[in-house]
Amino acid sequence: MTASPPTRKSAMARLPPLNWLRAFEASARALSFTAAAQELNMTQSAVSQQIKSLESALGRLLFVRRVRGLELTDEGRGYLPTVQAAFAMLEEGTSVLTGRNDPDVLELHVNLSFALFWLSPRLGRFMDEFPWVQLNVETSIWAEEKPSASAAVEIVFGQGKWESRVGKRLTHDHIFPVCSPEVAARIHSVDDLLQQRLFDLPGTLQSWDSWLEAVPDKPQRPVPMIHRASTWAVSLAWAQNGLGVALAHDTVAQDLIASGRLVRPLPFALPMKEAYFLIAPEGTRINAAALAFKGWLLREMGPSTEA
Numbered sequence: 192m193t194a195s196p197p198t199r200k201s202a203m204a205r206l207p208p209l210n211w212l213r214a215f216e217a218s219a220r221a222l223s224f225t226a227a228a229q230e231l232n233m234t235q236s237a238v239s240q241q242i243k244s245l246e247s248a249l250g251r252l253l254f255v256r257r258v259r260g261l262e263l264t265d266e267g268r269g270y271l272p273t274v275q276a277a278f279a280m281l282e283e284g285t286s287v288l289t290g291r292n293d294p295d296v297l298e299l300h301v302n303l304s305f306a307l308f309w310l311s312p313r314l315g316r317f318m319d320e321f322p323w324v325q326l327n328v329e330t331s332i333w334a335e336e337k338p339s340a341s342a343a344v345e346i347v348f349g350q351g352k353w354e355s356r357v358g359k360r361l362t363h364d365h366i367f368p369v370c371s372p373e374v375a376a377r378i379h380s381v382d383d384l385l386q387q388r389l390f391d392l393p394g395t396l397q398s399w400d401s402w403l404e405a406v407p408d409k410p411q412r413p414v415p416m417i418h419r420a421s422t423w424a425v426s427l428a429w430a431q432n433g434l435g436v437a438l439a440h441d442t443v444a445q446d447l448i449a450s451g452r453l454v455r456p457l458p459f460a461l462p463m464k465e466a467y468f469l470i471a472p473e474g475t476r477i478n479a480a481a482l483a484f485k486g487w488l489l490r491e492m493g494p495s496t497e498a
Contacts, residue, residue: 207244207245207248207249210241211241211242211244211245211248212245212274212277212278213231213278214227214231214233214238214241214242215241215242215245215253215267215270215271215274216271216274216275216278217230217231217238218238218242218254218261219253219254219263219267219271222260222261222262222263223260223261224238224239224242224261242254249266249270251264251266251270252264252266252267253266253267253270254267293325293478293480294478294479294480295323295324295325295479295480296324296325296327296478296480297324297325297326297327297328297343297344297480297481297483297484298327298342298343298344298481299326299327299328299329299342299343299344299345299346299484300328300329300330300331300342300344300345300346300347301328301329301330301345301346302330302331302332302346302347302348302467303330303331303422303424304332304348304422304423304424304442304443305346305348305442305443305467306328306330306346307424307443308423308424308427308442308443308444308446308447309442309443309446310346312446313491316487316491317484317487320487321480321483321484324480324483324484325480329342332421332422343471343477343478343480343481344469344470344471344481344484344485345469345470345471346361346467346468346469346470346488347467347468347470348465348466348467348468349465349466349468350396350464350465350466351466351468358468358469358470359468359469359470359471360466360467360468361466361467361468361469361488361492362441362442362463362466362467362492363462363463363466364440364441364442364463364466365440365441365460365461365462365463366397366401366402366438366439366440366460366461366463367402367438367439367440367444367455367457367458367459367460367461368384368402368436368437368438368439368455368456368457369427369430369436369437369438369439369444369447369448369453369454369455369456370387370430370433370435370436370437370453370454370456371430371431371432371433371452371453371454372451372454373433374387374430374433374435374436374456375454375455375456378436378456378457380408380457381403381406381408381409381410381457382410382411382412384410384436384456384457385410385412385413385414385415386412386415387415387435387436388415388416388418388434388435388436389414389415389416389417389418389435389436389437389438390417390418390419390420390426390429390430390434390435390436390437390438391417391418391419391426391437391438392419392420392421392422392423392426392438393419393421395465396464396465397461397463397464397465398417398438399414399417399438400414401461402438402459402461405459405461406457406459406461407459408457408459418435423437423439423443426438426439427439427443427444427447427453430453431447431452431453436456439453440463442467469485469488469489471485
């Protein structure tokens with residue numbers, strides 16, 4: 192006798208509980224049960240127990256437990272994109288169902304430095320062109336720090352590689368030193384620059400070492416101590432206040448240079464490996480406000496988005 196196909200109920204019963212999957216996704220991002228517990232408002236032991244239950248149900252280890260933290264197994268790394276994509280789909284569908292996808296509301300998640308240095312000086316033009324759009328803007332520094340599941344449009348900084356998300360590259364920047372006009376007056380060579388305080392960010396692919404290695408005028412002086420800030424909003428403020436020289440790039444520095452608040456003391460610039468990316472749904476999944484902003488942004492960014 193031919194076996195009957197599995198019913199929908201029996202198929203659903205094979206899926207792990209969503210709270211187990213949420214504990215796995217949060218733990219995999221943080222590589223820490225403690226950090227996941229804080230995010231999910233649970234105890235560390237409860238998260239650990241849910242992960243054990245999930246691993247038992249799947250018959251696979253998802254994490255290697257180490258003294259200083261967690262490491263994903265090959266199975267865990269392979270499973271994570273599927274879980275993240277499923278949650279993203281659920282979040283999007285729930286947003287539409289509960290009215291978060293109001294056609295007049297733009298839910299925008301944007302990199303903090305991009306918001307301050309590029310978007311804010313130009314935002315008036317968008318508001319004038321689309322006065323019916325209500326803005327709800329949240330900011331973060333790194334792509335992993337997504338503060339809200341409701342964002343319809345995101346502008347993030349990185350290499351364009353995010354699990355289950357595809358981004359459109361917006362910028363093709365270069366990195367270069369910037370400082371106040373007063374500090375620039377003391378800098379005529381790379382060796383002069385190395386006599387100043389230097390500012391940079393942790394976590395970026397290219398640093399002062401990258402720029403100094405590539406600059407044609409090789410320095411004779413040793414590289415001084417590098418002071419670091421978590422965002423260009425801070426390091427460029429230090430530079431504007433005459434505290435030293437910051438490493439910057441076109442998107443964050445162009446308006447400050449045009450206004451004279453910052454100058455480039457030396458001309459050499461290094462092509463930047465990272466960029467700003469636009470992440471937005473396509474077709475019917477994008478609401479009217481997000482569609483208006485996406486089109487306006489691409490026009491404002493100009494030819495760089497076509498490269």
